Amino acid sequence: MTLDDIITSLFPDGHEVRSDKGVLLGSATLRSGDSMLVLGVADRTALGVDEALRLSGHVLRSIGRDSGPILVLVDSDSQRMSKRDELLGLNEFLAHLAKVLIHADMNGRPTIGLLYGHSAAGALLATGLATRVLVGLPGADPAVMDLPSMAKVTKLSMEALEEKAKSTPVFAPGLSNLAQMGAVHMIWSNTTSLADQLEALLADMPAARDGRDTLGKVRGGRLKAAEIAERVRDLALQAR
Amino acid sequence: MTAPLKDITPAERARSTSFYEASARTRLELLLDAGSFVEFIGPEQREVSPHLKIFDLPEQFDDGIVVGHGRLDGAQVFVAAQEGRFMGGAFGEVHGAKLTGLLRAARQIGSIPVLILFDTGGVRLQEANAGELAIAEIMRAVMEARSSGVKVIGLIGGRSGCYGGGGLIAGCCSALAVSEPGRIAVSGPEVIETNRGVEEFDSRDRALVWRTMGGKHRRLLGAADVFAADNVQDFREAALELLGLVGPLGLERLKAEQERLADRLRRYGACEDAVDIWTAEGIVHAETVPELPADQFIALADRIGRTSRDAR
Amino acid sequence: MEDLRFQHRVRTRAGGTRQSAIVGVVASGNLEVLVERVLPDAECALDIKTAAIGFGEVWTAVVGDFVERYSPGGLRFSINDGGARPDTVSLRLAQAVRLIAENGQ
Numbered sequence: 339m340t341l342d343d344i345i346t347s348l349f350p351d352g353h354e355v356r357s358d359k360g361v362l363l364g365s366a367t368l369r370s371g372d373s374m375l376v377l378g379v380a381d382r383t384a385l386g387v388d389e390a391l392r393l394s395g396h397v398l399r400s401i402g403r404d405s406g407p408i409l410v411l412v413d414s415d416s417q418r419m420s421k422r423d424e425l426l427g428l429n430e431f432l433a434h435l436a437k438v439l440i441h442a443d444m445n446g447r448p449t450i451g452l453l454y455g456h457s458a459a460g461a462l463l464a465t466g467l468a469t470r471v472l473v474g475l476p477g478a479d480p481a482v483m484d485l486p487s488m489a490k491v492t493k494l495s496m497e498a499l500e501e502k503a504k505s506t507p508v509f510a511p512g513l514s515n516l517a518q519m520g521a522v523h524m525i526w527s528n529t530t531s532l533a534d535q536l537e538a539l540l541a542d543m544p545a546a547r548d549g550r551d552t553l554g555k556v557r558g559g560r561l562k563a564a565e566i567a568e569r570v571r572d573l574a575l576q577a578r
Numbered sequence: 579m580t581a582p583l584k585d586i587t588p589a590e591r592a593r594s595t596s597f598y599e600a601s602a603r604t605r606l607e608l609l610l611d612a613g614s615f616v617e618f619i620g621p622e623q624r625e626v627s628p629h630l631k632i633f634d635l636p637e638q639f640d641d642g643i644v645v646g647h648g649r650l651d652g653a654q655v656f657v658a659a660q661e662g663r664f665m666g667g668a669f670g671e672v673h674g675a676k677l678t679g680l681l682r683a684a685r686q687i688g689s690i691p692v693l694i695l696f697d698t699g700g701v702r703l704q705e706a707n708a709g710e711l712a713i714a715e716i717m718r719a720v721m722e723a724r725s726s727g728v729k730v731i732g733l734i735g736g737r738s739g740c741y742g743g744g745g746l747i748a749g750c751c752s753a754l755a756v757s758e759p760g761r762i763a764v765s766g767p768e769v770i771e772t773n774r775g776v777e778e779f780d781s782r783d784r785a786l787v788w789r790t791m792g793g794k795h796r797r798l799l800g801a802a803d804v805f806a807a808d809n810v811q812d813f814r815e816a817a818l819e820l821l822g823l824v825g826p827l828g829l830e831r832l833k834a835e836q837e838r839l840a841d842r843l844r845r846y847g848a849c850e851d852a853v854d855i856w857t858a859e860g861i862v863h864a865e866t867v868p869e870l871p872a873d874q875f876i877a878l879a880d881r882i883g884r885t886s887r888d889a890r
Numbered sequence: 891m892e893d894l895r896f897q898h899r900v901r902t903r904a905g906g907t908r909q910s911a912i913v914g915v916v917a918s919g920n921l922e923v924l925v926e927r928v929l930p931d932a933e934c935a936l937d938i939k940t941a942a943i944g945f946g947e948v949w950t951a952v953v954g955d956f957v958e959r960y961s962p963g964g965l966r967f968s969i970n971d972g973g974a975r976p977d978t979v980s981l982r983l984a985q986a987v988r989l990i991a992e993n994g995q
Contacts (some may be wrong), residue, residue, distance in 0.1 A: 398832060399832055521710070562628055563671050624968075
């Protein structure tokens with residue numbers, strides 16, 4: 339599905355979402371007539387300081403207005419790898435975008451990420467992984483780390499890595515691996531109305547607490563994280 | 579003759595111990611009040627990474643991070659220290675979950691601050707998906723803790739710096755202290771060079787690395803509020819100073835951060851090099867900044883450097 | 891990775907009251923040693939996981955020297971080795987014994 343197809347299918351009642359150099363900003367109308375704030379990264383654009391600041395500004399300007407839940411569409415490269423971006427403190431810009439999304443989510447503006455293309459590394463952390471519910475569309479191909487880079491660092495062949503990837507979702511790229519880890523909450527169908535699936539999700543949003551480690555445990559992709567976090571939390575509470 | 583070790587006070591020992599060179603455990607021992615540190619899930623529990631054996635790699639009993647509680651000038655604090663020499667201090671599933679659990683407890687309590695001693699290259703490649711997600715969970719947990727009134731302070735001065743997702747977590751903290759070798763960035767020098775070529779970034783040009791990502795630049799930009807000399811006592815004093823300064827997180831702070839970062843892009847967005855930024859900040863002979871000793875640099879930064887106070 | 895295990899009868903119990911201690915870090919050419927006071931006074935054991943394969947004889951010699959010199963009775967050593975040289979191994983083992991010989995928890 340192209341981005342236009344996706345937005346049209348999500349918002350048959352209309353939208354004002356514009357793409358400018360890969361940065362998506364706008365809003366859309368839900369079936370109820372209420373609005374939804376829309377932002378995102380398109381066309382596999384790298385997320386640098388300029389893009390991140392426009393996205394966070396869009397969310398901040400919307401706070402206090404009646405602009406509804408927040409949708410973050412993601413088809414990005416990784417963070418922009420450049421001297422300029424690092425010189426200017428890219429880590430602060432990406433963190434700021436994530437912080438603004440998390441703050442909004444905790445304060446009555448539920449956030450949904452929709453991963454419909456690529457994403458990686460810092461860009462994924464600042465967008466989709468900073469939302470309450472991350473949804474994948476079939477065909478999305480997120481890659482925290484790509485296999486050729488991994489082959490280089492681990493000094494293993496691509497064949498050896500692919501063989502290992504069959505037995506564990508923990509390192510290899512792909513939507514289903516991220517779903518098994520608990521990072522992607524659900525995968526929507528692209529053969530039925532996205533609007534129906536969005537409305538169903540909005541009607542049944544999970545609470546604004548991070549349950550991704552539990553999800554990863556239930557799905558068998560991350561067996562230790564939830565238990566370790568809980569044990570440390572309990573020990574820390576006892577130490578008070 | 580050197581004095582026998584037992585005659586040296588803890589503060590003197592901390593003052594003479596390089597933060598950069600010390601292990602995570604030594605940093606905590608000397609940062610906190612003497613003998614006050616208690617670890618959660620210590621090495622004797624052997625909670626190692628379940629994934630490294632897939633790659634036939636050695637494990638470490640604490641998975642490269644030490645978490646627990648102790649006292650700082652008598653007041654209780656939660657602490658987490660990454661070991662930058664084990665797999666570059668990278669975030670894996672167990673490693674990350676220990677910090678997440680600590681932050682969740684801090685959120686529930688609401689009044690005990692958290693000190694994070696970063697020393698990380700980012701996501702651990704061999705468990706990349708679990709590490710990336712651990713970082714996302716930590717970022718969320720930092721925000722939730724701060725929203726409950728918890729002060730989360732980052733201390734950055736280790737050999738692996740604070741790269742990748744570690745840089746994003748640092749950006750979520752209430753405040754940071756950094757030393758000159760404490761680099762903060764998302765993409766590391768080698769990563770930029772591999773992806774964009776040596777013309778974009780020459781990773782072997784160490785002076786370029788330090789002035790683009792190093793502690794002095796981060797302090798002058800206002801990314802870190804306190805600059806520490808490279809010893810544990812200085813970091814202890816920096817942590818105490820920051821704990822006294824930090825206020826609660828709210829919408830106003832995020833709006834102020836938006837303006838702070840926008841202002842940075844307006845002022846320095848066209849600068850080609852850190853020296854151009856320092857010159858634009860009004861530093862005469864900016865090219866000498868990398869050579870300034872810590873005390874002179876701190877005096878300069880306090881006079882000219884920007885701050886992120888109330889705007890992060 | 892290669893697993894090695896050594897068990898020795900020793901003359902005397904290791905000094906001190908600490909129950910466990912840890913030294914070192916797992917990195918190239920380095921190792922961590924976790925030592926715990928969990929065995930009968932006349933026994934000691936070393937469990938080694940090493941990234942350097944085929945050095946069993948070197949370990950046998952280093953461990954033999956160490957046990958003879960320190961008589962670490964009652965102690966179990968668990969080692970994660972990133973391929974350290976024998977002198978580094980000896981140094982870490984000695985540090986571990988010294989640390990657990992301190993008084994405390």
